[in-house]
Amino acid sequence: MAQKPSLVLYQPEIPPNTGNVARLTAGAGVDLHLVEPLGFSLEDKYLKRAGLDYWPRVRLTVWPDWPSMEKHVQDEGGRFVFSTSHSGVNYCDFPFEKNDFVVLGPETRGLPPALYADRPTVRIPVTDAVRSLNMSTAAGILLYEALRASSSLPYP
Numbered sequence: 336m337a338q339k340p341s342l343v344l345y346q347p348e349i350p351p352n353t354g355n356v357a358r359l360t361a362g363a364g365v366d367l368h369l370v371e372p373l374g375f376s377l378e379d380k381y382l383k384r385a386g387l388d389y390w391p392r393v394r395l396t397v398w399p400d401w402p403s404m405e406k407h408v409q410d411e412g413g414r415f416v417f418s419t420s421h422s423g424v425n426y427c428d429f430p431f432e433k434n435d436f437v438v439l440g441p442e443t444r445g446l447p448p449a450l451y452a453d454r455p456t457v458r459i460p461v462t463d464a465v466r467s468l469n470m471s472t473a474a475g476i477l478l479y480e481a482l483r484a485s486s487s488l489p490y491p
Contacts, residue, residue, distance in 0.1 A: 340431060340481035341366040342474055343404065343415075343438040345446060348374030352442060355471035361392040363478055364489045368436070369397045370404050401450070408436050416455045418477055419446055420467040423456030426477055431484035437477050442470045 342360055347353045347369060360367040377397070398404040408415060413434045417423070431437075437457075440446030445467070459468060459476055467473070482488045 339363075339365045339433060339487040340435040340437055340478065340485055341368060341413075342478055343368040343370065343436050344470075344474075345370045345401070345438055345450070346372055346374070346441045347470070348441045348443055349470070350375040352469065352471040356474045357393045357395065358389045359471070359475050359478060360394065361389040362489070363482060365478065365482075366394045366396065368404060368407075369395065370401055371397060371399050373397075374441070414455065415451075416457055416481075417446055417451035418458070418473060419451060419456050420458055420461075421445075421448075423458040426457040426459055426480050429455070429457045429480075429484070431481040433485045433487055435481055435485070437474075437481055439470055439474055439477070 342356060342365060344353060344356060344367070353369070353373075353375070357367055398407070411434065413436050414432065415438055416429070416431065416435045417438045419440070438446065438451075457477065459473055461468060468476070479488075
Protein backbone atom coordinates (compact mmCIF):
# COMPACT_ATOMS: atom_id res chain seq x y z
CA MET A 336 0.00 0.00 0.00
CA ALA A 337 1.22 3.48 -0.85
CA GLN A 338 2.48 5.58 2.06
CA LYS A 339 1.28 8.79 0.41
CA PRO A 340 -1.34 9.65 -2.17
CA SER A 341 -0.21 9.29 -5.79
CA LEU A 342 -1.08 11.19 -8.96
CA VAL A 343 -2.33 9.48 -12.12
CA LEU A 344 -2.52 11.27 -15.47
CA TYR A 345 -4.85 9.39 -17.78
CA GLN A 346 -3.79 9.87 -21.41
CA PRO A 347 -2.18 13.30 -20.93
CA GLU A 348 -1.84 15.35 -24.12
CA ILE A 349 0.26 18.46 -23.42
CA PRO A 350 3.98 17.95 -22.66
CA PRO A 351 4.56 21.07 -20.52
CA ASN A 352 1.60 20.20 -18.29
CA THR A 353 2.96 16.73 -17.68
CA GLY A 354 6.43 18.17 -17.07
CA ASN A 355 4.98 20.56 -14.47
CA VAL A 356 3.17 17.67 -12.78
CA ALA A 357 6.37 15.61 -12.79
CA ARG A 358 8.19 18.45 -11.01
CA LEU A 359 5.27 18.72 -8.56
CA THR A 360 5.44 15.02 -7.69
CA ALA A 361 9.21 15.16 -7.25
CA GLY A 362 8.81 18.06 -4.83
CA ALA A 363 6.06 16.32 -2.90
CA GLY A 364 7.84 12.96 -2.86
CA VAL A 365 4.95 11.06 -4.42
CA ASP A 366 4.57 8.61 -7.29
CA LEU A 367 3.46 9.74 -10.74
CA HIS A 368 1.62 7.31 -13.01
CA LEU A 369 1.03 8.01 -16.70
CA VAL A 370 -1.55 5.92 -18.55
CA GLU A 371 -0.98 5.51 -22.29
CA PRO A 372 -1.56 6.50 -24.96
CA LEU A 373 0.33 9.71 -24.30
CA GLY A 374 -0.09 12.68 -26.60
CA PHE A 375 3.70 13.10 -26.80
CA SER A 376 6.99 11.28 -26.44
CA LEU A 377 8.68 11.10 -23.06
CA GLU A 378 11.69 12.56 -24.86
CA ASP A 379 9.76 15.71 -25.82
CA LYS A 380 11.89 18.83 -25.20
CA TYR A 381 8.95 20.77 -23.73
CA LEU A 382 8.20 17.96 -21.31
CA LYS A 383 11.83 17.83 -20.23
CA ARG A 384 12.09 21.61 -19.98
CA ALA A 385 9.01 21.92 -17.75
CA GLY A 386 10.40 19.24 -15.43
CA LEU A 387 13.79 20.98 -15.38
CA ASP A 388 16.55 18.97 -13.74
CA TYR A 389 14.13 17.18 -11.41
CA TRP A 390 13.51 14.20 -13.71
CA PRO A 391 15.94 11.91 -11.82
CA ARG A 392 13.79 12.47 -8.70
CA VAL A 393 10.46 11.70 -10.38
CA ARG A 394 9.10 8.31 -9.35
CA LEU A 395 7.47 7.61 -12.69
CA THR A 396 5.56 4.56 -13.90
CA VAL A 397 4.08 4.44 -17.39
CA TRP A 398 1.17 2.04 -17.88
CA PRO A 399 0.29 0.69 -21.35
CA ASP A 400 -3.45 0.95 -20.65
CA TRP A 401 -6.09 1.55 -17.99
CA PRO A 402 -6.64 -2.13 -17.06
CA SER A 403 -2.94 -2.46 -16.15
CA MET A 404 -3.12 0.63 -13.93
CA GLU A 405 -6.36 -0.58 -12.35
CA LYS A 406 -4.85 -3.97 -11.53
CA HIS A 407 -1.86 -2.30 -9.87
CA VAL A 408 -4.11 -0.17 -7.65
CA GLN A 409 -6.21 -3.20 -6.70
CA ASP A 410 -3.06 -5.18 -5.88
CA GLU A 411 -1.82 -2.28 -3.72
CA GLY A 412 -5.13 -2.03 -1.86
CA GLY A 413 -5.49 1.49 -3.17
CA ARG A 414 -8.45 3.63 -4.03
CA PHE A 415 -9.01 5.76 -7.10
CA VAL A 416 -10.25 9.31 -6.63
CA PHE A 417 -11.27 10.88 -9.94
CA SER A 418 -11.18 14.59 -10.68
CA THR A 419 -13.93 15.93 -12.88
CA SER A 420 -15.48 19.34 -13.39
CA HIS A 421 -18.88 17.69 -13.99
CA SER A 422 -19.67 16.18 -10.58
CA GLY A 423 -18.25 15.11 -7.28
CA VAL A 424 -17.55 16.30 -3.79
CA ASN A 425 -15.81 19.61 -3.27
CA TYR A 426 -12.15 18.60 -2.89
CA CYS A 427 -11.97 20.43 0.47
CA ASP A 428 -14.66 18.15 1.88
CA PHE A 429 -13.30 14.85 0.57
CA PRO A 430 -11.70 12.40 3.07
CA PHE A 431 -8.43 11.70 1.24
CA GLU A 432 -6.36 8.75 2.46
CA LYS A 433 -2.73 7.67 2.12
CA ASN A 434 -3.58 4.93 -0.37
CA ASP A 435 -5.44 7.23 -2.80
CA PHE A 436 -4.55 7.47 -6.47
CA VAL A 437 -5.83 10.85 -7.66
CA VAL A 438 -6.70 10.62 -11.37
CA LEU A 439 -6.80 13.55 -13.78
CA GLY A 440 -7.89 13.25 -17.40
CA PRO A 441 -6.67 14.52 -20.75
CA GLU A 442 -6.63 18.28 -21.10
CA THR A 443 -8.96 18.59 -24.11
CA ARG A 444 -11.65 16.10 -23.14
CA GLY A 445 -11.34 15.14 -19.48
CA LEU A 446 -11.97 11.67 -18.11
CA PRO A 447 -14.50 9.43 -19.82
CA PRO A 448 -17.56 9.18 -17.53
CA ALA A 449 -17.52 5.37 -17.76
CA LEU A 450 -14.14 5.41 -15.99
CA TYR A 451 -15.42 7.09 -12.85
CA ALA A 452 -19.04 5.91 -12.76
CA ASP A 453 -19.92 4.74 -9.24
CA ARG A 454 -16.48 5.74 -7.90
CA PRO A 455 -15.30 8.61 -5.70
CA THR A 456 -15.08 11.90 -7.60
CA VAL A 457 -13.91 15.33 -6.54
CA ARG A 458 -14.24 18.72 -8.14
CA ILE A 459 -12.51 22.04 -7.73
CA PRO A 460 -15.09 24.82 -7.65
CA VAL A 461 -14.53 27.58 -10.22
CA THR A 462 -16.61 30.51 -11.39
CA ASP A 463 -18.63 30.43 -14.59
CA ALA A 464 -15.84 32.44 -16.25
CA VAL A 465 -13.96 29.21 -17.12
CA ARG A 466 -14.87 25.58 -17.87
CA SER A 467 -12.07 24.18 -15.75
CA LEU A 468 -8.56 24.84 -14.48
CA ASN A 469 -5.37 23.90 -16.25
CA MET A 470 -4.65 20.23 -15.56
CA SER A 471 -1.29 20.89 -13.90
CA THR A 472 -2.83 23.56 -11.67
CA ALA A 473 -5.63 21.18 -10.70
CA ALA A 474 -3.05 18.46 -10.00
CA GLY A 475 -1.23 20.76 -7.57
CA ILE A 476 -4.40 21.74 -5.73
CA LEU A 477 -5.63 18.17 -5.42
CA LEU A 478 -2.28 16.62 -4.53
CA TYR A 479 -1.51 19.03 -1.72
CA GLU A 480 -5.02 18.73 -0.30
CA ALA A 481 -4.69 14.92 -0.43
CA LEU A 482 -1.31 15.17 1.33
CA ARG A 483 -2.69 17.55 3.97
CA ALA A 484 -5.85 15.53 4.61
CA SER A 485 -3.91 12.27 4.90
CA SER A 486 -1.20 13.77 7.16
CA SER A 487 1.40 13.14 4.45
CA LEU A 488 2.83 16.60 3.77
CA PRO A 489 6.55 16.51 2.92
CA TYR A 490 7.82 18.40 5.93
CA PRO A 491 11.22 17.46 7.34
